[in-house]
Amino acid sequence: MSKTTSTDVLVIGGGLSGCMAAINAANHGAKVTILEKSHIERSGAAGTGNDHFWHWNPDIHPKLGWTIADMVRDISFDGEYGKTKGGYIDQELCEIVAAGTMEAVNNLESWGVQFKYDEIFPWNLQYEVPKGEKKYRIVPQFQSEWDTLNYDGRDLKKRLTEQCVKRRVKIFNRMAATGLLTKDRQIVGATGVDMRTGEFHVFKAKVVIMATGMDQSRLFTAPSGNWFNAQSPPTITGDGEAMAIRAGAEVFILQAGKTTNAGFQYMKNLVRSSGAATTCYPAGRYVNSEGETMIKHPAVREPLRKKRENVETSIREGKTPFYLDFTDAKEEEIAYAEWSYGNEGLCWVILEIMKDLGLDFRKDAFELALEPTGRLTDGFLALWINTECSSNVPGLFACSPVQFAGEVAAPTAAVLGWRSGEKAAKYSKEMEEHELDEKQIEAEKIRTTSPLKNTDGFTWQEVNLELNNIMEKYKRYVAGFNPSGIKDEISVTGIKTCLEQLEKLVASKMKAKDPHELVRCNEVINLIDVAKLMIRAAIEPEQYENSIWFLGKIVDNKPIFRKIPIKIKYPSKEAA
Numbered sequence: 134m135s136k137t138t139s140t141d142v143l144v145i146g147g148g149l150s151g152c153m154a155a156i157n158a159a160n161h162g163a164k165v166t167i168l169e170k171s172h173i174e175r176s177g178a179a180g181t182g183n184d185h186f187w188h189w190n191p192d193i194h195p196k197l198g199w200t201i202a203d204m205v206r207d208i209s210f211d212g213e214y215g216k217t218k219g220g221y222i223d224q225e226l227c228e229i230v231a232a233g234t235m236e237a238v239n240n241l242e243s244w245g246v247q248f249k250y251d252e253i254f255p256w257n258l259q260y261e262v263p264k265g266e267k268k269y270r271i272v273p274q275f276q277s278e279w280d281t282l283n284y285d286g287r288d289l290k291k292r293l294t295e296q297c298v299k300r301r302v303k304i305f306n307r308m309a310a311t312g313l314l315t316k317d318r319q320i321v322g323a324t325g326v327d328m329r330t331g332e333f334h335v336f337k338a339k340v341v342i343m344a345t346g347m348d349q350s351r352l353f354t355a356p357s358g359n360w361f362n363a364q365s366p367p368t369i370t371g372d373g374e375a376m377a378i379r380a381g382a383e384v385f386i387l388q389a390g391k392t393t394n395a396g397f398q399y400m401k402n403l404v405r406s407s408g409a410a411t412t413c414y415p416a417g418r419y420v421n422s423e424g425e426t427m428i429k430h431p432a433v434r435e436p437l438r439k440k441r442e443n444v445e446t447s448i449r450e451g452k453t454p455f456y457l458d459f460t461d462a463k464e465e466e467i468a469y470a471e472w473s474y475g476n477e478g479l480c481w482v483i484l485e486i487m488k489d490l491g492l493d494f495r496k497d498a499f500e501l502a503l504e505p506t507g508r509l510t511d512g513f514l515a516l517w518i519n520t521e522c523s524s525n526v527p528g529l530f531a532c533s534p535v536q537f538a539g540e541v542a543a544p545t546a547a548v549l550g551w552r553s554g555e556k557a558a559k560y561s562k563e564m565e566e567h568e569l570d571e572k573q574i575e576a577e578k579i580r581t582t583s584p585l586k587n588t589d590g591f592t593w594q595e596v597n598l599e600l601n602n603i604m605e606k607y608k609r610y611v612a613g614f615n616p617s618g619i620k621d622e623i624s625v626t627g628i629k630t631c632l633e634q635l636e637k638l639v640a641s642k643m644k645a646k647d648p649h650e651l652v653r654c655n656e657v658i659n660l661i662d663v664a665k666l667m668i669r670a671a672i673e674p675e676q677y678e679n680s681i682w683f684l685g686k687i688v689d690n691k692p693i694f695r696k697i698p699i700k701i702k703y704p705s706k707e708a709a
């Protein structure tokens with residue numbers, strides 16, 4: 134008999150969204166449990182800190198003539214971010230996110246995250262407050278109005294952990310959820326493997342919130358060439374997506390694509406730190422090897438697409454590499470950027486490395502990783518939810534991974550997490566506890582723990598590497614040879630071969646010498662399940678139509694696809 138824990142609301146993933154979900158579910162009277170593969174104090178994309186948070190502020194933005202509708206329009210179409218999305222945003226969810234950002238900031242502030250300061254600077258938005266009141270440090274980012282708060286977000290996850298503990302949320306750290314338990318299609322709980330002991334656990338729940346993050350790290354070859362040197366945590370491996378797909382949940386699917394511009398956002402060899410974008414504000418130009426300015430500031434409403442023409446010209450003329458250059462900035466601007474670095478991702482590590490190497494923003498320029506034009510981008514999928522944060526499977530809610538509801542960044546995760554917590558808690562009150570299906574549990578135990586017993590078989594690294602090889606081939610067939618959607622015989626045959634190779638790969642015997650490796654094995658199996666649905670979808674011609682969400686699910690082992698139009702509540706003003 135496996136160790137069993139009962140709860141009302143089970144949150145899978147204790148990252149930013151998962152903690153917000155747990156806190157609010159507890160606020161609404163539910164008994165809450167979190168399963169976290171790592172340790173919630175430092176887990177997930179926000180684990181190493183965030184330094185900026187976009188928001189819509191009812192005290193500031195209406196005075197600037199900027200409404201929530203304007204913000205949604207910006208994020209979907211008209212702002213610098215929107216222009217890259219071309220309307221591929223769920224505007225209903227985006228509106229909810231935009232409207233909820235202020236509450237998120239107020240909550241985080243009340244829990245000890247510092248957002249307001251005695252001193253603001255000339256490059257921050259200047260606005261009036263009653264005498265003696267502190268102010269936000271607001272900077273411009275991708276939207277048409279100044280909306281981004283610079284803040285002390287290094288210990289964001291620590292503050293969230295304290296709030297979970299305060300509300301007696303039961304936290305299982307180092308517990309990797311492996312599968313969802315169902316009874317007559319209704320979610321009744323989940324299973325997990327303890328990453329330290331290898332023990333298999335059962336969690337009985339009235340409702341589950343999926344909060345395992347918006348990434349399928351290690352599905353494709355990492356741009357750095359090393360799985361663990363990546364922008365996103367390399368352990369966000371599509372577990373939530375795979376668990377949901379196996380339980381019959383519908384996901385939206387985005388195929389691999391091809392870039393039309395050169396790109397750079399990261400310092401060379403330090404991709405975990407995105408310090409070459411918003412974080413270096415107000416200083417930090419991008420220059421070419423001749424010292425000519427390419428982009429004055431990378432994340433500040435500059436018409437990036439226009440500037441990219443300069444970049445492409447420099448590349449053609451061989452004026453590479455490109456550098457992040459602070460050397461002409463004022464001392465107080467550099468000091469401000471360094472404060473941001475201290476809070477953002479692993480940028481504080483850059484500062485430490487700089488100290489060790491005797492480097493200084495005041496005198497040294499830093500080489501940027503240059504992504505060439507025509508780079509093939511990865512495919513992606515995520516759960517499809519409605520505005521109640523619920524999926525098509527009764528009892529399965531989600532806040533991350535879900536369809537695009539704004540920039541894939543902290544505000545979206547925080548607001549959807551908060552909302553899903555409330556909705557799930559209310560749902561749990563209407564539900565009776567269901568009996569679990571022992572046969573289902575036993576099958577899941579065998580499926581997820583057998584590599585520990587195997588003395589022969591492949592290691593997780595071997596299978597992961599082969600998966601990468603297959604997925605790189607898939608990318609070339611989908612986006613490399615032809616414009617997407619034009620299907621020649623070679624590409625269709627190639628994609629079908631990729632699928633056959635995945636079927637063989639998933640059947641290969643794996644071995645794990647300890648519980649840690651066991652979890653890595655399960656991650657790879659999850660990635661393969663995600664890949665299979667992505668590749669099956671790639672064969673469907675409707676996949677490539679514009680202005681649609683392409684949705685898929687697995688029912689009785691068969692894929693079922695459908696397309697739905699992207700609803701546009703706030704059309705582009707620019708296009709009109």
Ligand SMILES: Cc1cc2nc3c(=O)[nH]c(=O)nc-3n(C[C@H](O)[C@H](O)[C@H](O)COP(=O)(O)OP(=O)(O)OC[C@H]3O[C@@H](n4cnc5c(N)ncnc54)[C@H](O)[C@@H]3O)c2cc1C
Nearest residue numbers: 146148150170176177178184185310346372478533542543
């Ligand atoms: C370096 C870096 C800097 C960033 N800076 C900013 C910023 O300044 N501003 C901003 O707005 N955004 C920023 N972001 C983005 C922002 O941090 C993320 O969008 C946000 O943290 C996502 O939260 P999430 O809950 O969706 O996912 P995550 O925080 O990634 O959480 C997912 C959690 O699920 C857990 N998990 C996964 N699988 C399982 C499983 N099987 N069982 C149990 N647990 C599991 C993971 O361990 C993880 O803790 C940054 C991201 C990075 C990587």
